[in-house]
Amino acid sequence: MAARGLLLASFLLFSCFAETYGMISFSSLPRTLVVTASHRQGLLKADEDKITVIWGLNQSFPAGTDSAYTTIKVKLCYAPISQVDRAWRKTVDHLSKDKTCQFKIVSRPYSNTNQTFQWTIECDVPTATYFVRAYAFNAEDHEVAYGQNTDAKKTTNLFEIQAITGRHVSLDIASVCFSAFSIVALMGFFFAEKRKGRKAQQ
Amino acid sequence: MEVQGTVPESHPPKFTLPVDTEHKATEFRLFSVAAPHMRAFHLAWVSFFSCFVSTFAAPPLLPIIRDNLNLTSTDIGNAGIAAVSGAVFARLAMGTACDLFGPRLASASLILLTTPAVYFTSIASSPVSFLLVRFFTGFSIATFVSTQFWMSSMFSAPVVGTANGVAGGWGNLGGGATQLIMPIVFGLIRHTGADNFTAWRIAFFIPALFQTLSAFAVLIFGQDLPDGNFRGLQKSGDKPKDKFSLVFYHGITNYRGWILALTYGYCFGVELAVDNIIAEYFYDRFNLKLHTAGMIAASFGLANVISRPGGGIISDVVAKRFGMRGRLWTLWVVQTLGGVFCIILGQVGSLSASIAVMIAFSLFVQAACGLTFGVVPFISRRSLGVISGMTGGGGNVGAVLTQLIFFKGSKYSKETGITLMGVMIICCTLPICLIYFPQWGGMFCGPSDKQTEEDYYMSEWSSTEKEKGLHHASLKFADNSRSEKGRRVKAAALPTDESSPTQV
Secondary structure, three states, X not given: OHHHHHHHHHHXXXXXXXXXXXXXXXXXXOEOEEEEEEOOOOOEEOOOOEEEEEEEEOOOOOOOXXXXXXXXXXXXXXXXXXXXXXXXXXXXXXXXXXXXXXXXXXXXXXXXXXXXXXXXXXXXXOOEEEEEEXXXXXXXXXXXXXXXXXXXXXXXXOEEEEOOOOOOHHHHHHHHHHHHHHHHHHHHHHHHHHHHHHHHHO | OOOOOOOOOOOOOOOOOOEOOOOOEOOXXXXXXOOOHHHHHHHHHHHHHHHHHHHOOHHHHHHHHHHHOOOOHHHHHHHHHHHHHHHHHHHHHHHXXXXXXXXXXXXXXXXXXXXXXXXXXXXXXXXXXXXXXXXXXXXXXXXXXXXXXXXXXXXXXXXXXXXXXXXXXXXXXXXXXXXXXHHHHHHHHHHOOOOHHHHHHHHOHHHHHHHHHHXXXXXXXXXXXXXXXXXXXXXXXXXXXXXXXXXXHHHHXXXXXXXXXXXXXXXXXXXXHHHHHHHHHHHHHHOOOHHHHHHHHHHHHHOHHHHHHHHHHHHHHHHHHHHHHHHHHHHHHHHHHHHHHHHHHHHOOOHHHHHHHHHHHHHHHHHHHHHHHHHHHHOOOOOHHHHHHHHHHHHHHHHHHHHHHHOOOOOOOHHHHHHHHHHHHHHHHHHHHHOEEOOOEEOOOOOOOOOOHHHHHHOOOOHHHHHHOOOHHHHHHHHHHHHHHOOOOHHHOOOOOOOOOOOO
16 A cells, blocks of 8 residues: 555656656556446447547545546547558657547546546547547646556557548539539530631631 | 841731740740730749649648548558659650640640549549549649740740749749648638538639639630641641651650750659658658648748749850850759758758758759750750650659659658758769750860751751751741850851741
8 A cells, every 4th residue: 555655656756757847758647547438339420429438536546646636638549550550640658749649528627526428529530440548637737647448558448430521412513513514615615726727717 | 135026927917025037035024914925924834833733732631631531651652652643644745745736725635634633632532532633633734844835935045944934933833832722721611610521622622723714714815826826827837737756756866855854853853752741851850830841841832933933044144155055054053052952951950950951952953943944945846845745754753753762661761861862863963964966065065066056956857848848947946046056156146147048
């Protein structure tokens, strides 16, 4: 118990040092939050389906662990498979440069009890595989702890979301019509030129 | 230059600008829209600008498109290469089409035929369809060749470098302007309430419509030659119709065309490659915001507003004193310096130094493009289009090669790639030393006393063709190109005394 307390204290101290140097690293954050995400079975659709997120402090940690927590931000994060060959989604230890979690689900002031939120997947979420992570922020708006619904290797409890296409029937029709018009106009010009040439000869 | 005045002919047309015996303008007045010369200039550069805007419309919106279409870095890289590779053969085909049908019809046809690809970008739904639309849209920048051909047909030797340089440079500007235009258009559309993934699709209608309208303008207001259009002149007998096979043959057998194709790949080709990678380079190396990196990338392309025209103007200024030899030397010096700045760019580590070096690099490399097309109009008269097409196509080959060798995958870091690209620029610019015009000389050798301009340009016509009188246009051109001898020899070359005996 005391050892755990000491470990925790050293974690907090480390993260204090990290924040004074301005570079908080993910590996320095303790995993003190428990996060679960539930949704319907199968491929989730952006702009349609909902995800219910529940988060709270892991009660097995000693009291006082959450003394610095002011805000909780829950984010949608890319699973490793969706980061392959896509440098703009890269996981980097320094949180200010980390691009793993690009979508904010909700931001709430920290509360001791378990919190729930039902989120309708926004329409700018791309097709990919995801997990959910919650960051705890202190009063200076620095990350001090986290929790996620998957394991450390990010292999379990992942879910897939399919994006909206962004296409509309009206756009499709407009594209085809304008393209056809360009080609027809070109042929019309050629025809007119030929007629002018024939007339000039006569 | 009081070399020429209007020669009275059967139907003396009145021109606003002073012209030579071929009715090509001997002055370049930027703010005039007088038909046919300056009007052709404005139509040419605006339509070419619209093609560049369309071809490079995707890169600034990639952060949205890559999420919508689920693209990987490899997909994006391949699409970037596809966008510039289509034009390799399109430029050569365009050159031939200009020789046979005239720049007005050739360019308007290409522009209208590629516009569907831009409209269809709005309905792309996968990496493959994205690559295909970028590939076909890229064909449109073959209008570069028709632009240069048109300017070379409308403007005389003393100003042809300037006309080519300004038209080419202001067209290339589209590649930089689009990095600013597309995000703004996208933002405005999103403001009206559209989703990200719909807004970028609607945004593509803007470059597509611009392209369509510019093609209409070319068809309605444009004219191939100072005296009229190809078809009209061919029917009235003023311009003989030429044979494709011979035009093509005389173009590809001229070694100077091949040398310039290679060297153009290392000024223009490098410019295209840098257009594709420079935003990412600044974003990754200096951790800038995407918006900031995009603005720096745009400034590289925007330098074209003065750098390429500057190259063309310098070519003409140098030619007044030193003739063709001056044009060749200046081209070699400027392009080599471009290579030097490229090497330095890969080496500097601070942001402000990088931006400064990048601007210097862009000025020299783009000026070299302008200088190249100060030489191209003189390589062949019969096959001007084919030579322009070869050089232009060579530019795109350089772009493809450079991206494949130095910027694909993770073999070289971007900094190393840029440095090595600079070394390659210097090496591939050396062949300019091998260009030799018998009547004017080369970089290291003076002109031969026995060869004249007429000999050089008449060598493209057989004696049977000369009997039929097909070579008259080339003869006029040879006469007008005597200024390429430079000032020292000008006193001995007064054309009014030396009028050719075959001037019927």
